[in-house]
Amino acid sequence: MAVFTPVSLDDLTQWLSQFPLGKALAIKGISSGIENSNFFIDTEAGEYVLTVFEKLSFEQLPFYLELMRHLAQRGVAVPAPIANADGSIINALHGKPAAIVSKLAGESQMSPGPVHCYAVGEMLAKMHLAARDFAIKQPNLRGLSWWRETAPVVLPFLPEEIQQLLRAELQFQEDFAETETFNNLPNGPVHADLFRNNVMFDGDRLTGFFDFYFAGCDTWLFDLAVTVNDWCIDVHTGGLDETRVAAMLDGYRSVQPFSIDEQLAWQPMLRAAALRFWLSRLYDFYLPRPAEMLTPLDPTDFERILRQRIAHPAPALV
Numbered sequence: 001m002a003v004f005t006p007v008s009l010d011d012l013t014q015w016l017s018q019f020p021l022g023k024a025l026a027i028k029g030i031s032s033g034i035e036n037s038n039f040f041i042d043t044e045a046g047e048y049v050l051t052v053f054e055k056l057s058f059e060q061l062p063f064y065l066e067l068m069r070h071l072a073q074r075g076v077a078v079p080a081p082i083a084n085a086d087g088s089i090i091n092a093l094h095g096k097p098a099a100i101v102s103k104l105a106g107e108s109q110m111s112p113g114p115v116h117c118y119a120v121g122e123m124l125a126k127m128h129l130a131a132r133d134f135a136i137k138q139p140n141l142r143g144l145s146w147w148r149e150t151a152p153v154v155l156p157f158l159p160e161e162i163q164q165l166l167r168a169e170l171q172f173q174e175d176f177a178e179t180e181t182f183n184n185l186p187n188g189p190v191h192a193d194l195f196r197n198n199v200m201f202d203g204d205r206l207t208g209f210f211d212f213y214f215a216g217c218d219t220w221l222f223d224l225a226v227t228v229n230d231w232c233i234d235v236h237t238g239g240l241d242e243t244r245v246a247a248m249l250d251g252y253r254s255v256q257p258f259s260i261d262e263q264l265a266w267q268p269m270l271r272a273a274a275l276r277f278w279l280s281r282l283y284d285f286y287l288p289r290p291a292e293m294l295t296p297l298d299p300t301d302f303e304r305i306l307r308q309r310i311a312h313p314a315p316a317l318v
């Protein structure tokens with residue numbers, strides 16, 4: 001569906017000469033992405049993924065790609081950006097920023113069981129630890145300030161009862177963000193969008209996290225809550241599957257135990273993670289970008305998840 005910038009084998013052959021990857025052998029557009037133009041490329045050095053960035057600029061990209069390089073160098077399974085002869089990992093292709101990264105084996109596991117959730121929790125904690133000394137700072141651009149800006153934009157589209165829920169939750173999160181508990185939470189670079197379609201598995205073996213383009217600095221617990229809210233739920237009701245939640249938390253804890261403040265913040269953070277995706281989906285639903293090609297994702301999934309987290313607190317984090 002989505003290759004916005006076509007790249008031919010001839011284009012690739014010329015462009016690839018700056019990289020230590022030998023000759024280009026084949027290029028194939030990837031249909032599933034909606035943000036960028038992605039291609040699988042075969043080179044004499046092996047298989048890679050080429051991304052031509054459609055929205056992010058040369059100035060914005062270093063945070064994401066350098067973070068991936070940093071993590072890959074520390075043994076976290078993420079696509080490793082490939083540098084050209086000058087050491088640059090972001091280079092213009094058809095006038096747009098582009099990058100080549102290593103290809104992860106396997107495919108997304110869309111019906112995860114506890115074994116997958118354990119593996120994701122374990123690697124998430126490893127990723128948080130490995131990112132602690134990453135030098136570039138960028139806040140989560142879909143954090144509280146963005147919620148504060150976005151809520152008034154979508155509120156006029158919503159019926160009164162749903163407006164009340166949104167206003168009340170935003171106020172709850174504003175208040176929570178002022179607490180000592182919140183301010184004591186460990187933080188650093190986080191993925192912030194680690195849904196099932198952003199992780200690869202080869203059978204039951206986790207082969208990598210990818211799509212880091214919502215990454216930013218935020219609390220580790222927020223990242224874990226985003227991940228639990230997608231991987232460990234009954235997708236029809238939004239309710240938590242306690243076995244999968246326990247597996248993901250066990251995986252995380254096996255690397256990095258939870259602090260007292262993280263234990264106290266767990267319920268509000270699951271709600272914050274639901275609010276974040278409810279708001280972005282509401283925004284994309286009511287204010288679609290011009291020429292948006294795909295059907296927007298359903299905001300009511302995350303309204304339901306938020307209502308569930310308010311009504312049925314998750315098992316305590318210990």
Ligand SMILES: Nc1ncnc2c1ncn2[C@@H]1O[C@H](COP(=O)(O)OP(=O)(O)OP(=O)(O)O)[C@@H](O)[C@H]1O
Nearest residue numbers: 030032033034035036038049079102103104210211
């Ligand atoms: N490093 C990689 N290794 C293997 N496959 C990849 C890699 N990067 C991307 N892909 C494949 O390309 C598809 C699209 O990539 P991605 O999800 O990053 O698209 P996007 O347009 O950048 O973002 P979005 O998910 O928001 O649409 C993925 O579903 C995956 O199948």
Ligand SMILES: N[C@@H](CCO)C(=O)O
Nearest residue numbers: 193195277280281297
């Ligand atoms: N994971 C997001 C899509 C953008 O990456 C969502 O499900 O709303």
